[in-house]
Amino acid sequence: xxxxxxxxxxxxxxxxxxxxxxxxxxxxxxxxxxxxxxxxxxxxxxxxxxxxxxxxxxxxxxxxxxxxxxxxxxxxxxxxxxxxxxxxxxxxxxxxxxxxxxxxxxxxxxxxxxxxxxxxxxxxxxxxxxxxxxxxxxxxxxxxxxxxxxxxxxxxxxxxxxxxxxxxxxxxxxxxxxxxxxxxxxxxxxxxxxxxxxxxxxxxxxxxxxxxxxxxxxxxxxxxxxxxxxxxx
Numbered sequence: 429x430x431x432x433x434x435x436x437x438x439x440x441x442x443x444x445x446x447x448x449x450x451x452x453x454x455x456x457x458x459x460x461x462x463x464x465x466x467x468x469x470x471x472x473x474x475x476x477x478x479x480x481x482x483x484x485x486x487x488x489x490x491x492x493x494x495x496x497x498x499x500x501x502x503x504x505x506x507x508x509x510x511x512x513x514x515x516x517x518x519x520x521x522x523x524x525x526x527x528x529x530x531x532x533x534x535x536x537x538x539x540x541x542x543x544x545x546x547x548x549x550x551x552x553x554x555x556x557x558x559x560x561x562x563x564x565x566x567x568x569x570x571x572x573x574x575x576x577x578x579x580x581x582x583x584x585x586x587x588x589x590x591x592x593x594x595x596x597x598x599x600x601x602x603x604x605x606x607x608x609x610x611x612x613x614x615x616x617x618x619x620x621x622x623x624x625x626x627x628x629x630x631x632x633x634x635x636x637x638x639x640x641x642x643x644x645x646x647x648x649x650x651x652x653x654x655x656x657x658x659x660x661x
Contacts, residue, residue, distance in 0.1 A: 437601030
């Protein structure tokens with residue numbers, strides 16, 4: 429069946445994201461350099477995972493997890509100026525300019541000519557809307573889905589809403605866990621575009637045996653791949 433709809437992930441697929449989290453983590457470690465720095469990253473990540481069900485994905489949940497971790501590692505003695513610095517770091521992340529990844533604009537533009545292209549991203553609504561507006565890509569998409577998490581059910585509904593269903597759809601993204609595996613689970617194509625920086629939560633083993641799984645080095649290879657898939661017997 430021909431692919432008529434292509435879903436694109438946003439963060440670390442179309443534009444940089446994890447790099448800013450890493451920079452803020454380094455700043456966080458400097459603020460708490462006197463409090464168990466060897467295990468600070470592990471404790472912060474544990475807090476983030478623990479809080480996903482409460483705060484969801486995104487910068488605001490990350491800020492709250494940093495504050496929680498600061499309280500834990502200092503046994504409640506963290507100074508108010510440190511909390512203020514954490515909040516300031518989070519606000520800087522929320523204001524950070526959008527940096528498109530190589531070939532992002534060209535790939536979306538080329539594929540939008542003969543496919544329905546849909547942005548499917550998770551995280552904080554206001555922040556994702558801000559980044560999409562600043563990216564300059566907004567007018568290229570036929571639809572936008574900002575969701576709390578990416579599950580097979582989400583892809584089933586999104587591809588039905590914006591196309592002929594998952595059997596005629598492909599999902600493109602840097603996360604095997606969120607972009608590829610749940611899309612494959614409902615019968616769509618899953619196209620992995622790896623990023624150098626990927627949060628450990630988003631890592632998974634590639635589904636090498638799946639006939640609808642493909643991996644490309646970067647978005648520059650995507651139009652040619654879609655041509656190949658169109659010509660499959």
